[in-house]
Amino acid sequence: MAEAAARRLKVGVLISGRGSNLKALLDACAAPGFPAEIVTVIANRPGAGGLEHARAAGVAAEVIDHKAFDGKPAFETAVTAALERAGVELLCLAGFMRVVSAAFVQHWHGRMINVHPSLLPLFPGLDTHERALAAGVKLHGCSVHFVTEEVDGGPIIGQAAVPVLPGDDPARLAARVLGVEHRLYPACLRLVAEGRVRLAGGKAEISGDFDGSGQLLNPAL
Ligand code: GRF
DSSP, X not given: OOOOOXXXXXXXXXXXXXXXXXXXXXXXXXXXXXXXXXXXXXXXXXTOTHHHHHHHTTOOEEEOXXXXXXXXXXXXXXXXXXXXXXXXXXXXXXXOOSOOOHHHHHHTTTSEEEEESSSTTSSOSSOHHHHHHHXXXXXXXXXXXXXXXXXXXXXEEEEEEEEOOXXXXXXXXXXXXXXXXXXXXXXXXXXXXXXXXXXXXXXXXXXXXXXXXXXOOXXXX
């Protein structure tokens, strides 16, 4: 008799726009043996391109337009209700451009993660690539972190770095960072789904073996 399929963590994804990180998560979840499945995708904007990625993957997708609600609490109540109807256990924000309320953070405490396009705690908030270029940093990148009340301030699960190169403009740098976002977010989702990430003392601790040999020098020495 065939073995029962391993249990997969049920994931909901919130998006606002193009959804390339959503696509990376969908692709990862489609691989045999991946320990998570995306059960629903919610966009707060009717035109969000990422909805098409969900539909193409056969995943339920719906629009909950924040503009149709009288205030953030009502909008977030509707979002949580939809996520819970779908049985979501972990919520992934993927280019979701609404700051969530303290009540929403509390409700999803330890069960909500986000990808941010900088090496936090540098450059929380918007326009991260412009700010990295203005600061003259030589390494930039992205972070996957738990969502807390402090915007982009929660415990960091993983980070990926890219070099800042001569002649970079925000668009070129953003494209380089996006490439590593698409690798880092699924890798961090896997860690969480495998139960290898534990919140302790305001940090995310990861259990198990690591290859800690990676180094990125810019300029290379
Ligand atoms: C990404 O750069 C992500 O880090 C940020 O918003 C962007 C969303 O891009 N939070 P996409 O919608 O996933 O393509």
